[in-house]
Amino acid sequence: MNKYRAFLFAFVAVSAQLFAQTKQITLEEIWSGAFRTEGMDELNSLQNGKQYAVLNFDRASRSTSVDKYDYKTLEKTETIVSSKDLDGVNYFLSYEFSADESKLLLAADLQPIFRHSTLGVYFVYDVATKKLTRVADEHIQEPTFSPDATKVAYVKDNNIYIKSLTDGSVTQVTADGKNNAIINGVTDWVYEEEFAFVRAFEWNKASNRIAYLKFDESEVPEFSMDVYGKELYPSQYEFKYPKAGEKNSDVTLHVYNVDTKENSDLSVGSYEYIPRIEFTEDPAIVAVQTLNRHQNDLNLYFCNVDTKESKVVLHETDKAYIDVTDNLTFLEDNSFIWTSEKDGYNHIYWYDATGKLKNQITEGPWEVTAYYGYSAKDKRIYYQSVEEGSIYRDVYSIKTNGKGKKKLTSKKGTNSATFSADFSYFINNYSSATTPTMYTLNSAKDGEELKVIVDNKAAKQKFDSYGITPKEYSTITVNGNELNMYMIKPADFDATKKYPMFMYQYSGPGSQEVSDSWYGYNDYWHFMLAQQGYIVVCVDGRGTGFKGAAFKKVTQKELGKFEVEDQIEAARILGKRNYIDADRIGIWGWSFGGFMSSNCILKGNDVFSMAIAVAPVTSWRFYDSVYTERYMTTPQENASGYDDNSPLNFADQLEGAYLLVHGTGDDNVHVQNSMRMIEELVQANKQFDWAIYPDKNHGIYGGNTRLHLFTKLTNFVKENL
Known part of the structure; x- marks a missing residue:
């Protein structure tokens, strides 16, 4: 290489690095879906075990199709149905096969009711005759084929x-x-x-x-x-x-x-x-x-x-x-698979048709996180677990006698599987903090990776072009417990400088925010803040999941006590690090996380100088019976548990900057929670900021709503931290 070419190469490399360091993430990019990754929608294995079906969307024609692919070659072998060929159906949003795969149930014009429920227009498509039949003239709920495919029941x-x-x-x-x-x-x-x-x-x-x-x-x-x-x-x-x-x-x-x-x-x-x-x-x-x-x-x-x-x-x-859970599965002889935490960790059990225990199939100080199925051919159970550590997920198989365990995934991070009907193949969905979601074809016998289906290299290249420092995973000892933590630092981090720290958490029972997986919308916002000079931290405290029943259930009857203590103490410990500005520590969360961030700035007013609470519960007396009583019993039985940890009762302790956000159409955490919090703060003569989004539900989205919301959150962070 001559000197000129060497100089030119070095100049280009340095220029690219500088460009990467200065290219800034914007809220408009985040909420327009610029960082979205490619996936495999509605992936279903077909009965022959050799092929699978996927729902595809053609953006050019704005049509949808159910396409059949071959496991061995990954080539598309057939379009089973396309909305382009259907009269009166511009596109459909989901599909479901009948048990014999002779018919499909196609959903169109879905209208949300609550979080999971919808009303929709549904059609039955006969694969052989290509005949399309509307199930009902009106919008209906939950249509389901009879096993013999001669009838559809619906509500x-x-x-x-x-x-x-x-x-x-x-x-x-x-x-x-x-x-x-x-x-x-x-x-x-x-x-x-x-x-x-x-x-x-x-x-x-x-x-x-x-x-x-x-x-x-x-x-x-x-x-x-x-x-x-x-x-x-x-x-x-x-x-x-x-x-x-x-x-x-x-x-x-x-x-x-x-x-x-x-x-x-x-x-x-x-x-x-x-x-x-x-x-x-x-x-x-x-x-x-x-x-x-x-x-x-x-x-x-x-x-x-x-x-x-x-x-x-x-x-x-x-x-x-x-x-x-949905892990109850019946085998041909009516014996059944069941998962339970009865030994302190979630594991797989096998019972005969009378309910007599045949065997505890998995055991150890780790959790089974998904049950995939049973292969009668080789008498093996397939499952996902956290055996490599609670922030990771791997796929395994094991014999029903609990022996012959095989680890079927090798990449460190988060792995989940969709198996072929005969358990000869599985499509592995893998991601980590450095690798966007990728889909690979693997052998179910030994886990060998056979082919890459989707690699999301373009998403990786886009992410890398911003010069972002990925999440750093570690643990922190807080109140005698080793807690999982991630930290996002500015790309030009200098350990001799002091940075404001912004904490994010959810903290609800059995939840997890610290996992080695690819990123979502909140993460990209956090990366944007890191580009602007903030250190973002997340700590999963006591009460969160995948570390055993005792760790998860320690918060029983005291929601908001130990979880809040852990966030406050974690912030106090981190604030002692040379590069953290202990006078500029903030925290935010949504829903249960908003309940937490509210309590943190009130009970931890000597640690937190700023908090954001989006759609927060402010008293568990206002929340629904099933969720709340699972962890708290009833208010009649446990009044102190409800009141001693309610932000409403500590409004007079507010010292820092506090932003409260809620949608008036929230059917889950009612805006009543925020209205009562506002009144308590007013009567305590505490100044704070608040934003109400008319008719928006718990997700606070639609049109420009998310962009507006996160612009407000960003401005609040920059003005107060």
């Missing part, structure tokens, strides 16, 4: 209906559905939000019975929200919302006989909640999980829908609470 106006796909006839299963009174086949607000399911009916394997839940919410207290809209007079939206200690829906279990068109009741003993129902491999047996109101006493019943007899096959209790 409309709180009643269950069945449409025959052979003659087009419609049968009404229930007739007593009524708004804010009786709900059949879908869940009420609090079940949807806290037990995370909407469809509350299930087909049996023979397609001749439907088990369903009925919610009588007529005596549940009603909550109303003003809807400001654009009309001359605001309207009111009213819905049933059981706050802590208040009346819940009366939930009952029923079965419909498709042949005789008769409804019957099923009895499952004494309970407060029925958080899951699922038919077993036996078409006469439905599995029903029940919980008491404290959610620390769980029964799994096997109910015979013909004889109406029920028996308890599994019973678990806990001093604190029992998490409800």
Whole structure:
């Protein structure tokens, strides 16, 4: 290389480095999706185990398609259906195969109700004949194929209906559905939000019975929200919302006989909640999980829908609470897989059809974080766990006798799998703090990576062009506990200088913010702040997840006590580092995180000089029964637990800068929380800032809303930290 070329090369390299260091992330880029990564939407393995289907969106034609790919070659082999070929359907938003894959259920014009629930227009597409049939003329909820693919059951106006796909006839299963009174086949607000399911009916394997839940919410207290809209007079939206200690829906279990068109009741003993129902491999047996109101006493019943007899096959209790999961899986002989924390960590158990324990399959001081399935061919269980450390995820297989464990992933970070139907392949979704999401084809036998499907190199190059320093992961000892932490430093970090520190956390029971994975919107905002001279820190304190039941459940009956103590002490410890300006420490959070940041600036007013609380709970007395009582029991039983940790009762301790943000249409954490906080601060004669977003829900989004919100948050940080 001659001297001129060497000089030119060095000049270009230095110029590129300087450009990278000066290129600034903007809020407009973040909220326009400039950092979005490519994924594989609605990935489903097909029954032959050799192919999979994906939902694809063509931006040019604004059409969607369900395309079939070959596992071995990763080549597209067929377009199963495209909206370009369908009359009256511009595009569809999701798809679902019938059990025999002869038909697809396509969803269009989805309209949100609450967090998980939607109303939509649905079509059945026959793969062989290419015939498209609309399920119902109106918008409906939760349409579901019968296992034999001859019928679709759905809910409309709180009643269950069945449409025959052979003659087009419609049968009404229930007739007593009524708004804010009786709900059949879908869940009420609090079940949807806290037990995370909407469809509350299930087909049996023979397609001749439907088990369903009925919610009588007529005596549940009603909550109303003003809807400001654009009309001359605001309207009111009213819905049933059981706050802590208040009346819940009366939930009952029923079965419909498709042949005789008769409804019957099923009895499952004494309970407060029925958080899951699922038919077993036996078409006469439905599995029903029940919980008491404290959610620390769980029964799994096997109910015979013909004889109406029920028996308890599994019973678990806990001093604190029992998490409800979707990990119950039935094998061909009706034995079943179950996950439990009963030995102190979440592990996989195998029971026979009578409920007798056959084996604890996994064990150790680590948590199983996902159950993927069972291969009858090689008698192996496939799962995800944190065996390599609580901030990492890896995929494993193990024999049902608990031996022969194999680690199937090798890259350090976060791995999750979608297996082929015959468990010969899996598509691994991997990311870390230095690698954007990538999808690879792997052998399920030994984990060997066969091919890269999506690598998101463009996203990586874009990220790198900003000269950003990735998250640094470490631990910090706080109040006698080793806590996971990440730190984001400015790219030009100088240990001899002092920087303001901005802490972010959520801290809710079982949650995790510190994980070795690729970034989301909040992260990019944090990187933007780091570019502007802030150090951003996140610490997962006591009560967060994936470090065992004792660590998670220590906050029982005292939400906001130990978690707040840990954030305050962590800030105090970090403030002693030479490069942290102890006089400029701020904290922010959303929802539970807003509850935390509010408490931190009040109880830790000698440590925090600034806090932002978005959509915060300010008293657990205002929040819903299922979530709150799981961790706090009722206000009637635990008044001090509710009040000693409520920001409302410490408003007079505010010393620093405080920004409170809420949407008036928040059906989850009601704006009542912030209004009461505002009143307490006013009466304490404390100055603070606040912002209200009309008609916006818990996510505070839509149009330019997020851009406006984060502009406000950014300005507040820059002005006060």
